[in-house]
Amino acid sequence: MALLRTAHQDANLKGVMCRTLLSVDWQGYVYDCDFNQMLGLPLRRNGRPRVHINDLAGSDVQGDSIVVGDHCYGCTAGQGSSCGGALKS
Numbered sequence: 001m002a003l004l005r006t007a008h009q010d011a012n013l014k015g016v017m018c019r020t021l022l023s024v025d026w027q028g029y030v031y032d033c034d035f036n037q038m039l040g041l042p043l044r045r046n047g048r049p050r051v052h053i054n055d056l057a058g059s060d061v062q063g064d065s066i067v068v069g070d071h072c073y074g075c076t077a078g079q080g081s082s083c084g085g086a087l088k089s
């Protein structure tokens with residue numbers, strides 16, 4: 001973890017996948033990304049501890065807060081990382 005933390009690059013923040021993608025589990029609950037889904041960290045909205053995809057119909061989540069944690073250094077370290085590979089080419 002210390003290595004990831006020291007390799008963090010602020011420039012990668014604009015390209016992390018949680019800024020443009022959502023993850024939805026088999027029951028329809030929404031997460032900011034698949035990492036958060038696997039860690040059991042649901043998207044939070046309007047004080048609700050988790051949100052169902054049906055609750056987002058007609059909503060715009062652009063600009064909403066993203067649930068983050070130490071695991072996020074895996075996306076922001078070095079060249080950055082996402083489901084599409086490195087953030088920098």
Ligand code: SF4
Nearest residue numbers: 016018033035072075
């Ligand atoms: S792990 Fe963190 S930084 Fe990476 S996509 Fe998920 S919420 Fe965003």
